[in-house]
Amino acid sequence: MTHQIPRSQVTAANDPSCDFPIQNLPYGVFSSDGAGPRCGVAIGDKVLDLAACEALGLIDAGGTFAAPQMNDFIARGRAEWDRTRARLTELLAADGPRDLPLLAMAEVTLHLPIRVTEFTDFYASKNHAFNVGVLFRGPENALPAQWTHMPIGYNGRASSVVVSGTDIRRPMGQVKGEAGPEWTACRRLDLELELGAIVGADSTMGQRIGVDQAEDMIFGYVLLNDWSARDIQAWEYQPLGPFQAKALGTTISPWIVTQAALEPFRSAGAPRDNDLLPYLREDRPGFYDLTLGWTMNDQQMARTNYTVMYWSSAQQLAHHAVSGCPMRVGDLLGTGTISGPAADQTGALLEMTQGGKVPVTVNGAPRTFIEDGDEVGLFGFAQGEGFRVGFGPCTGRILPAQP
Missing domain, CATH: 2.30.30.230 (Fumarylacetoacetase, N-terminal domain)
Known part of the structure; x- marks a missing residue:
């Protein structure tokens, strides 16, 4: 039939x-x-x-x-x-x-489709975490000891989450100079290819959320580009992590693709390295067969799949609330950069150019990081038989810094 x-x-x-x-x-x-x-x-x-x-x-x-x-x-x-x-x-x-x-x-x-109550960004791709770790610590110490045991994240700024098509201003900030800090426009501006999960139910302060409950609390997903000032981040992030380097802007797609629409594409993620503590164990696969990628000035730069991820959004949500932290309708949880194992599957220029050491070609010109006037676009879709469930555009153009 x-x-x-x-x-x-x-x-x-x-x-x-x-x-x-x-x-x-x-x-x-x-x-x-x-x-x-x-x-x-x-x-x-x-x-x-x-x-x-x-x-x-x-x-x-x-x-x-x-x-x-x-x-x-x-x-x-x-x-x-x-x-x-x-x-x-x-x-x-x-x-x-x-x-x-x-x-x-x-x-x-x-x-902007939601009033973003809080924004938390995670670090859930093992490929991305390893690639970045190699750049800064070498392959032997690339992954932190806790990385395969819990989702790592940081609390970002809800106030700078903007809808696709909004211009992003190159930030000014402190960077490390030869004789001390230097005040300058960011020289190593980057993108991050991510999915954002939108929390659809409140939880009570002091009460934990199981993974199954967390799964049920997710309303849907958007594409998410967490713009990153890598040189500012390198100077500021120790010991407390990203701050101004991530506050310049986070772009999301305007359409929320519901969990119900993605259900036919449910899939397993990356293999586990070790057993998980009970509160993070999933009874069913927590990922989706989603093709994801990004473009610069309409040139496709990378293409990967959401199934490369190690931590699901439900696991991230359950871990976020494990201390009793209350969650709210409209909370936005970013997956962190989604990267496959190959260079043309990476979700950030930091990885693709090996920290700026290996330029890539964009419209015939060599490039290591994002320049003024560049437009970065994310794309994502699940392919069905004779139809696709897509997210639509998620774009942002970089404006010059204001000294």
Whole structure:
């Protein structure tokens, strides 16, 4: 029997190369025609206006879709997520009702999809951790002793998380000079190819979260570029880790691809080096078969897969709360740089150029780090049979520093 691929009334959504078929239905926030930001769903080359759908009585989410961010809807919980997804699938199907409030995606402005309550960035790729460790400590001491026993992370700045398309200013800062610290514009500006998990439920202060509970708390994922000033970081990070070198900006894609849309692509991650403590053991694979990569000035630089990762987002969330730290709807957890074993699978120029020692060619010119005017883009998708579940663009352009 031939499997029938679900079709949408939006023609572009039925193209096998489209990021936003009816199997996806990612959520975002948009504005158009002078009206304020509200919630929507991407379908093909259109945006379904969810606030208008509520006003027309086509869907009921307690009025939360009229808000300028997704947090209020997300807070309604998993049963509501599932019910709404089923209803959206009915509305947008080939035989669904006509005259839906659909707008051309090219004519709307996309906004940050959530109010980011907190941002935590992890270090969950063994390839990336090893490659960077070799650069600074040699292969014998590349991985810290605790790395394969727990997800390592640091608390970043929610205030500098921005939506795709936002320009990023090259930072000024202190770097190590020959005679002491030097005040300068960053000379070693880098990207980091990551996924960001969006927490969809609160937890109680003083109570831990199991991995299974953590899995259930994740609403969905975005592409995430955690811009990094490597020379500033090298001077400031000991002993407490990254600070201003990571605060200049974190770019996320505007569409949240839900966990439900990615479920058919669930997969195992990298092999384990040792047994884990019980609170980090997963009963099922915690990763997805996602093709991920990045471009510079429209030239593809690297391509890898999420399955190379060592720590899943559920494990990261469970570890984040192991001390009793309360989690909140809208918390954003970055995976850390996603890198495969080869140079053309690395998620940062720091690795690709071996710390700036081996230039790469971008549009015919040698390059070690990001220059002013460069635009970096991330891409990601899960490939199904006759369709793909994609994230859409995640881009940022670098502006010159302000001395």
